[in-house]
Amino acid sequence: MTGATPRTVTGRVTIRKCEALEDMQACFALQKEVWKFSDADLVPVRMFVVASKIGGHVIGAFVPREDERCEEKELIAFALAIPGMRNGHCYLHSHMLAVRQRYRNGGLGRRMKLYQREDALARGFELMEWTFDPLEIKNAYLNIEKLGAIARRYNVNQYGVTSSPLQGGLPTDRLVAEWWMKSKRVEMVLVDGPRAKFECRARIDVPAEIYEWKAAAPTRAQALAVQGNNRQRFQQAFADGLSVLGYERDGRGNGRFLLGEWDEGWRY
Numbered sequence: 510m511t512g513a514t515p516r517t518v519t520g521r522v523t524i525r526k527c528e529a530l531e532d533m534q535a536c537f538a539l540q541k542e543v544w545k546f547s548d549a550d551l552v553p554v555r556m557f558v559v560a561s562k563i564g565g566h567v568i569g570a571f572v573p574r575e576d577e578r579c580e581e582k583e584l585i586a587f588a589l590a591i592p593g594m595r596n597g598h599c600y601l602h603s604h605m606l607a608v609r610q611r612y613r614n615g616g617l618g619r620r621m622k623l624y625q626r627e628d629a630l631a632r633g634f635e636l637m638e639w640t641f642d643p644l645e646i647k648n649a650y651l652n653i654e655k656l657g658a659i660a661r662r663y664n665v666n667q668y669g670v671t672s673s674p675l676q677g678g679l680p681t682d683r684l685v686a687e688w689w690m691k692s693k694r695v696e697m698v699l700v701d702g703p704r705a706k707f708e709c710r711a712r713i714d715v716p717a718e719i720y721e722w723k724a725a726a727p728t729r730a731q732a733l734a735v736q737g738n739n740r741q742r743f744q745q746a747f748a749d750g751l752s753v754l755g756y757e758r759d760g761r762g763n764g765r766f767l768l769g770e771w772d773e774g775w776r777y
């Protein structure tokens with residue numbers, strides 16, 4: 510598994526909604542630090558403000574600064590969501606979630622999603638959606654296995670090729686995560702109970718080397734080949750009525766999507 514040793518932050522972290530302009534500015538700065546986008550790809554401060562005023566939300570995680578005399582807190586994670594509408598139903602679209610590098614892999618990403626869920630449920634939303642790069646093994650694992658989201662839609666090159674090095678110059682293909690927040694399936698996952706059983710009808714693999722392949726020009730063609738092959742397999746599986754319902758990692762860090770038939774009754 511990749512990533513820095515997690516910093517233990519439990520107890521010192523305050524997670525809360527952001528409403529003040531300074532909080533929005535801190536989220537904007539963390540966005541820049543995490544994605545390293547060029548100016549044209551950055552979500553501006555004013556969109557953070559708008560999101561918080563029109564039924565979306567901006568959530569921040571804060572820790573005390575290392576200099577104890579300083580009252581101000583340091584923002585170490587944020588989530589940004591906007592309201593959406595499909596077939597006459599409102600849902601929350603979570604556009605960004607970021608945890609500062611040195612605070613990753615300690616469960617903060619999951620805690621942020623749980624806070625988002627609490628806020629969304631309190632305001633009457635049943636569905637939260639977000640998109641994620643199916644080549645990002647860690648994100649897929651977090652979304653499907655640790656949160657209980659499902660996926661049954663695939664968007665090809667959603668944002669065009671972006672300036673973020675996280676994307677490695679590849680087309681921005683995205684899976685749409687659907688998080689049916691009140692469902693038994695999600696509730697069971699969140700208490701680490703038994704998972705809803707399903708017959709696995711297809712498997713789609715992502716090799717652990719994908720991060721290295723994306724990062725360097727000489728191997729980028731290998732990453733592109735995996736993306737192209739998996740894109741076709743997702744599109745075919747979704748056309749056949751299958752959905753991503755599970756995710757596995759092995760000891761070497763390879764990822765595997767597990768697809769089966771989604772039962773609409775599982776939304777409740």
Ligand SMILES: CC(C)(COP(=O)(O)OP(=O)(O)OC[C@H]1O[C@@H](n2cnc3c(N)ncnc32)[C@H](O)[C@@H]1OP(=O)(O)O)[C@@H](O)C(=O)NCCC(=O)NCCS
Nearest residue numbers: 511605606607608613614615616617618619646647650651
């Ligand atoms: C995605 C992100 C928000 C997750 O935050 P986080 O605090 O590290 O997440 P968590 O610690 O709650 O959960 C991550 C899980 O993935 C696991 N993980 C870590 N590295 C992994 C890897 N390379 N492959 C597979 N799983 C991995 C962690 O161990 C943890 O699972 P565990 O609790 O069973 O050990 C963070 O990595 C980030 O900011 N990434 C950059 C921005 C981004 O991609 N945002 C999401 C799309 S908008």
